[in-house]
Amino acid sequence: MSKHNIIFIGLDTHKEFHEVAYCEDQRGAEVVHDGRISSLKVSVTKLVRKFESKYPRATLHFVYEAGPCGYWIYRLITSLGHCCYVVAPSLIPKKAGERVKTDKRDAIKLAKLLKSEDLTAIYVPEPEDEAVRDLSRSREIAMKDLKDAKYQLKALLLRNNIRYPGTDNWSAKHMRWLAELILPHPTQQIVLQEFIHTIDERVRRLERLENELIHHVKLWRYYPVVKALQAMRGIRLTIAVGLIAELGDLNRFDHPRKLMSYLGLVPSEHSSGGKQRMGSITKCGNGRARRLLIEGAHTYRFSANLSKEMQQRQEGLPKQVIDIAWKAQVRLCRRYQRLIQRSKHRNTVVAAIAREMVAYIWAITKEVVLAPVNPKLRLSRVPA
Incomplete structure (x- = not known):
């Protein structure tokens, strides 16, 4: 044998x-x-x-x-x-x-x-990378739960034809107004108080998770990449962490088109007999990473500008990274307006901008040098 x-x-x-x-x-x-x-x-x-x-x-x-x-x-x-x-x-x-x-x-x-070699292996993240991904996802779940609680409270007030006279919803003034509100029936008052308590608890939960995320990301081996990606417009800390936590090591893609295809941002195609038919994006791969890119792509509808917040995010970054980020902003803002003027649907324009963002993200990661992973440390984390 x-x-x-x-x-x-x-x-x-x-x-x-x-x-x-x-x-x-x-x-x-x-x-x-x-x-x-x-x-x-x-x-x-x-x-x-x-x-x-x-x-x-x-x-x-x-x-x-x-x-x-x-x-x-x-x-x-x-x-x-x-x-x-x-x-x-x-x-x-x-x-x-x-x-x-x-x-x-x-x-x-x-x-x-x-x-028969008919299977394609997927990328398996390191244990510490998966842990940061779980923390990033839990923060997103907490944010969704908070929004759901707010929607339920506003639906209760709408059913009773109660409207807030101010404009700054969910501010301290708004919360004081809710605490002093009296509904017609005692049972509805109980429901109102429970909704208020739920919102307070979920706000504190979201703050705890955000604080933990900020603390642990700074100890993560991909923190230099996360910090470099924030030089781009539309990519703040939470989006940068979510992207890298979901995608892992981008150096495994030798060309940005492969990363675009991996994220499902390339158009589908059904061509035959000399006819080329292009459809909507494939939407394959990681859906959360694609959604984060779409969220960041909406910011390019405005003119190119270097805000004070973006300057603070770019402090201490290499000149090559800053140049790539500015080049991306100038091109994508101009491309957004050009596509809108051609009467393209706004969702189609945003998907096109997100697809091009991938190329600049890939270029920025090539400029960042990471410390190699210690294989002994990686294997020691696996229980016997």
Whole structure:
């Protein structure tokens, strides 16, 4: 059995168990179903040791689908010295006539496709990068919860035909007005007070998460990139952190067009027989990063200008980064107005500006030098 060079092992992962199938690298070798194991780390380690003893001279290649269980299997297997690939479920080839789907068939299919090189591995972030991403996402969730509570309170007042006489909503004056408000029925008064308490709690929650995000980002290895990206118009701290936390190392893209395609900002195409048909953007890849870019692209509807806040964000940055940011602002502001004058829809214009922003973001990251990741520190974070 030691004559095999590579053993391809497919894992169909779930919360409670994993289905296992493997295939040898011989031509015509059949995929063997190895059974089901527990999802505990001890069981996965035991599985790896079993294949190591069965094929002592072979290289083990594991593969599983990305899902809600995270990347701990990848980190555990790589810490044991073997290759592991995580693939996106949407990129797994599927036959049109397949109507039966089971865990056993999925594991066998993964092993077979890995052997035939028909799978594309996704980028797996480092543990510390994933932790910052979780913190950035939790801050966004807190902001959404706060907006929902405010909408519910305003809906209650609208149903009772109560209007705030001022214009500065959710200011200290507005909150005092809400505290002194008396509704027609005592039960509605209870609802009003509960909404006010909920808003106060969620405001404090958002402030706590923002403070923690600011503190931990400064200790992050990608903080130089985050700081450099803030030189661009429309990219503040929260957007810069969200982009880098979602995208990770941008140096893995050797051309900005690949990054645009990864973010789903390129137009779809269906061309045949000499006819070229272009459609809307593909919207593939990371949706949150794409949405943050769209949010930043709206700021280019104004004329190019270097505000005081932007000057403060650019303090201490290299001249090359500042020059790229100013070049981006001049071009994108002019392009925004030109597309609007051509009667393009505003959403189409914003998507085009966001797509070009990606190229300047990619260029800025090339100017920032990061410290290399210590592999010993990375592997020590994986529990045995």
